[in-house]
Amino acid sequence: MPDSLPHREEEIRTLARILITSLKGDTPSNIMIYGMTGTGKTVVSKLLMKALQDKSEILENQYFSFFMDIHSTFMPTWLDNALREAVSFLGIEELFGREVIRDIFKPVKCIYINCQQMDTQYRVLTQIANRLTPFNDEDRLPVSGLPMDEVHSRLLGKLDSSDSLIIIILDEVDRLVFKSGDDVLYTLTRINEELSNSRVSLLGISNNLHFLEYLDSRVKSSLGAEELVFHPYNANQLRDILKQRSEEAFYPEAIDYDVISYCAALAAQENGDARKALDILRVSAEMAERDHSPKLSDIYVRQAQKKIEMDRVNQVVRTLPLQTKLVLYSILQLKLGGRIKTTTKEVVETYSNYAQRLDLTVLGRRQVVNLMGELDKLGLIQSKVISFGRHGRTTVVEANVPSTEILNNLHNGILSRLKGIRPRLIYNTSF
Numbered sequence: 001m002p003d004s005l006p007h008r009e010e011e012i013r014t015l016a017r018i019l020i021t022s023l024k025g026d027t028p029s030n031i032m033i034y035g036m037t038g039t040g041k042t043v044v045s046k047l048l049m050k051a052l053q054d055k056s057e058i059l060e061n062q063y064f065s066f067f068m069d070i071h072s073t074f075m076p077t078w079l080d081n082a083l084r085e086a087v088s089f090l091g092i093e094e095l096f097g098r099e100v101i102r103d104i105f106k107p108v109k110c111i112y113i114n115c116q117q118m119d120t121q122y123r124v125l126t127q128i129a130n131r132l133t134p135f136n137d138e139d140r141l142p143v144s145g146l147p148m149d150e151v152h153s154r155l156l157g158k159l160d161s162s163d164s165l166i167i168i169i170l171d172e173v174d175r176l177v178f179k180s181g182d183d184v185l186y187t188l189t190r191i192n193e194e195l196s197n198s199r200v201s202l203l204g205i206s207n208n209l210h211f212l213e214y215l216d217s218r219v220k221s222s223l224g225a226e227e228l229v230f231h232p233y234n235a236n237q238l239r240d241i242l243k244q245r246s247e248e249a250f251y252p253e254a255i256d257y258d259v260i261s262y263c264a265a266l267a268a269q270e271n272g273d274a275r276k277a278l279d280i281l282r283v284s285a286e287m288a289e290r291d292h293s294p295k296l297s298d299i300y301v302r303q304a305q306k307k308i309e310m311d312r313v314n315q316v317v318r319t320l321p322l323q324t325k326l327v328l329y330s331i332l333q334l335k336l337g338g339r340i341k342t343t344t345k346e347v348v349e350t351y352s353n354y355a356q357r358l359d360l361t362v363l364g365r366r367q368v369v370n371l372m373g374e375l376d377k378l379g380l381i382q383s384k385v386i387s388f389g390r391h392g393r394t395t396v397v398e399a400n401v402p403s404t405e406i407l408n409n410l411h412n413g414i415l416s417r418l419k420g421i422r423p424r425l426i427y428n429t430s431f
């Protein structure tokens, strides 16, 4: 994790304010963070949680007040500052006086759950319970097999076993809801009603802005009590992020400011994603190192961008179902044969020939067109309807990916039997 997070100071301050209110021991509110991929949602939440937990441990173990400990060496000053600001914002010191502060802050425990991995109600609830249980304890819940009401009551017991504030981060929570419905959120948003000692606060993270609309209205108003949006970074912000990260990772003479700006500009064009920007910089540095090049230049950055894009496409292609692969395969073979643009008719015909050769079920035209729609959504092909006036309309299809490389990737498993078999180009096309 980086030491500091440039251009997220405001978001950190806001989150800290909300969470400090929770620390005070009132019924805490839940928070939803939204933002596109690579906007720092996960890293900000994790860093802040760590800071809160560290603070809480200091409070608990060493009997320090929040304020006496302001120059703590336990965490970076910028985080300290954010917390201090949040505390003074609330005016807690004036309100209660220093001595009682320790008493009104409950110990904090933070539990981070990635809902892409923990994607059912059972898994999420047992995971929370087990995070509150020592590793070798016999009382840990099994990964499957218990009835839900037992999971529920044992979770309640664990949560309520000490007088603390438990912050549960549900990262990528939209995936959990789309996979398993909102029962688990219903349970968690109401759990405070059943607790007498502890308090639970939820921090949901999603990159789907409309995700709350899919929820039961009670869950929706509870989980979305506070909302925070992380906006994509612009090129200048990405440049600062890369600069700071590269200072941690490179010798200053190995990297030019221009190269950093170039990486930032490329990533800014692609939705302001910091992960993408860091990936481009990392892969280009690896390439330069492999060449024993003392300096990282634009050429490596361009190569790196190409490589990352090809890796992404190959990854998508590898996971396609067989019939969809075969439709893509047909379009790419047509492209290799000179048809930069082709028609649905030609794709269907080529596909049918290949499917017969492989003894696969031959899908009908409509099904093939549906699969082409899927490929279009994934950005692998592009189809467009062209009108010829009174001569009717036709759909023109074009592959968005390089044919040779992707065909090589597709030539394994059953499709390798098609190697060297060219499609027949029978139609006259002019578009």
Ligand SMILES: Nc1ncnc2c1ncn2[C@@H]1O[C@H](COP(=O)(O)OP(=O)(O)OP(=O)(O)O)[C@@H](O)[C@H]1O
Residues within 6 Å of the ligand: 001, 002, 004, 005, 006, 007, 008, 035, 036, 037, 038, 039, 040, 041, 042, 043, 044, 206, 207, 241, 245, 274, 275, 278
């Ligand atoms: N302001 C920043 N300063 C330094 N590094 C950052 C900053 N924002 C993001 N990063 C880095 O960029 C990468 C992506 O960030 P993060 O994982 O937090 O994104 P995210 O919003 O959670 O994306 P996703 O929606 O895909 O999960 C991480 O390596 C993170 O450390």
Ligand SMILES: [Mg+2]
Residues within 6 Å of the ligand: 041, 042, 043, 171
């Ligand atoms: Mg994330």
